[in-house]
Amino acid sequence: MSGVISKAIHLLDLLLPQGKEKELSVTEMSRELDMPVQSVHRILGSLMEHGFVAQNAKTKKYKLGLSIMKYGFLMWDSLMLRTVARPFMEELSQKTKETVYLATRENGEGVYIDSVDSPQILKISEPIGLKLPLFIGASNRVILAYLPRKTQEAILAEVDWDTVPSLKPLSRDYIEEEILTIHKQGYAVTEGEATEGTTGIGAPIFSYENRVIGSLNVAGPSLRFTADTMEKNSVLVKKYADLISDELGYRHKFNR
Structure with missing residues (x-):
């Protein structure tokens, strides 16, 4: 469980804005964190469920959600x-x-x-x-x-x-x-x-x-x-x- 939490935190860190709102695809996050695409998908699903991550309906990319704010x-x-x-x-x-x-x-x-x-x-x-x-x-x-x-x-x-x-x-x-x-x-x-x-x-x-x-x-x-x-x-x-x-x-x- 602690490993999953650690990976979720790394995903959130990756989405932190750098002067402006930051959006990344699953593939980009997988590559940046050297994490299997399936794992990224699974963790993002849990984070989205609780509002910590949101998905852009047009680009299908992910960004930080309102719960973080x-x-x-x-x-x-x-x-x-x-x-x-x-x-x-x-x-x-x-x-x-x-x-x-x-x-x-x-x-x-x-x-x-x-x-x-x-x-x-x-x-x-x-x-x-x-x-x-x-x-x-x-x-x-x-x-x-x-x-x-x-x-x-x-x-x-x-x-x-x-x-x-x-x-x-x-x-x-x-x-x-x-x-x-x-x-x-x-x-x-x-x-x-x-x-x-x-x-x-x-x-x-x-x-x-x-x-x-x-x-x-x-x-x-x-x-x-x-x-x-x-x-x-x-x-x-x-x-x-x-x-x-x-x-x-x-x-x-x-x-x-």
Whole structure:
């Protein structure tokens, strides 16, 4: 299997544009890679099935497909998000005195891609790379809330609600109500779902394409999140998430 993957990568490398879009025939690729024509055909068929390679209907030659562009843009968005968000995260942590997380979506899960620790001794410290379903935790649920409705339904339809990895019982109806609440107030609040005794406040971050690209989250021990603190931190999280969205080119004239 590893040999097939290696050959597929070589084929993709061969099709990389050199200043302009590059198209090659099966024979040309076979000759360039010293690979049997039948093998090239078989691998191209699999790559086409998943959108990594496309065939020109007129010339019958092959070029890179849209899936390559999709993953490339996702990587670029993630890198841009971290670079742009970092100074805002540091400032937000200073003002709230709590840990600040930056999260993004990976299929049906949310994943932490950066964080700034609270300066306080008692603090929340989750590892970068932590993944949880999009309906668990404020940082994830706020991303779910702003996804297209069809995407939300597809994600929630696959959930076995009897086995969700949440410390609190969750249901489809509850999450649907939460989505409506998030849209009304512009942020999400959760307590003790992913980690016992913790509260999180998450606000959405939007890209220049006006789609939700991630979230900004303030998290800390629930005992510090009094009514006054909740109100103050909610305003700050939303403010800084909006500032990051602005830096990414989000156009506010479009409704969320």
